[in-house]
Amino acid sequence: DTAVSQTPKYLVTQMGNDKSIKCEQNLGHDTMYWYKQDSKKFLKIMFSYNNKELIINETVPNRFSPKSPDKAHLNLHINSLELGDSAVYFCASSPLNYNEQFFGPGTRLTVL
Amino acid sequence: AQKITQTQPGMFVQEKEAVTLDCTYDTSDPSYGLFWYKQPSSGEMIFLIYQGSYDQQNATEGRYSLNFQKARKSANLVISASQLGDSAMYFCAMSPSGNSGGYQKVTFGTGTKLQVIP
Numbered sequence: 001d002t003a004v005s006q007t008p009k010y011l012v013t014q015m016g017n018d019k020s021i022k023c024e025q026n027l028g029h030d031t032m033y034w035y036k037q038d039s040k041k042f043l044k045i046m047f048s049y050n051n052k053e054l055i056i057n058e059t060v061p062n063r064f065s066p067k068s069p070d071k072a073h074l075n076l077h078i079n080s081l082e083l084g085d086s087a088v089y090f091c092a093s094s095p096l097n098y099n100e101q102f103f104g105p106g107t108r109l110t111v112l
Numbered sequence: 113a114q115k116i117t118q119t120q121p122g123m124f125v126q127e128k129e130a131v132t133l134d135c136t137y138d139t140s141d142p143s144y145g146l147f148w149y150k151q152p153s154s155g156e157m158i159f160l161i162y163q164g165s166y167d168q169q170n171a172t173e174g175r176y177s178l179n180f181q182k183a184r185k186s187a188n189l190v191i192s193a194s195q196l197g198d199s200a201m202y203f204c205a206m207s208p209s210g211n212s213g214g215y216q217k218v219t220f221g222t223g224t225k226l227q228v229i230p
Contacts, residue, residue, distance in 0.1 A: 106157075
């Protein structure tokens with residue numbers, strides 16, 4: 001009964017490939033997020049969705065495209081992967097107007 | 113715009129002693145929330161504690177307390193009676209409060225790596 005789950009946990013791929021990371025939350029939350037944590041552990045928000053609608057898009061290259069098929073899912077698709085995309089990607093969710101965010105376990109993406 | 117500053121990249125503390133992790137912030141929002149998250153070596157992000165900017169009392173959660181000094185714009189985390197399992201990265205974060213269209217843009221600090229020594 002994991003609250004926020006992400007798949008895969010590890011993703012190793014070649015430059016130029018396209019890949020997706022899936023996120024699901026079973027908490028009934030309205031808002032979901034994607035964060036990127038770089039090699040220096042800096043955590044930065046990428047996107048936020050509220051009830052399937054894009055709310056935050058933080059100057060992320062358009063190679064990154066989030067998709068929210070329903071309130072419980074927020075997937076991240078990345079086209080033409082680059083070396084600099086290597087990072088840990090965290091999905092999170094929160095209830096409406098509540099500050100605590102619940103994080104998934106992270107997906108470690110390595111681009112070779 | 114929001115900014116979080118954590119000036120201690122790394123800290124050591126003896127087991128069973130208390131430790132304070134520093135966090136200062138800057139924001140133009142009249143109402144905001146401050147949090148601390150723990151990230152152990154296993155990588156998950158664990159919520160520890162939350163403080164609202166209009167809360168009169170400092171937040172406490174078990175061995176964690178948040179020393180909130182609004183005038184100084186600081187929100188330090190105090191861990192009492194440190195345990196070996198407290199060794200981890202600790203992130204301070206903030207977001208605007210209130211009905212901001214159903215989302216909260218959270219800004220994180222750069223983190224402090226805490227190591228508890230037996």
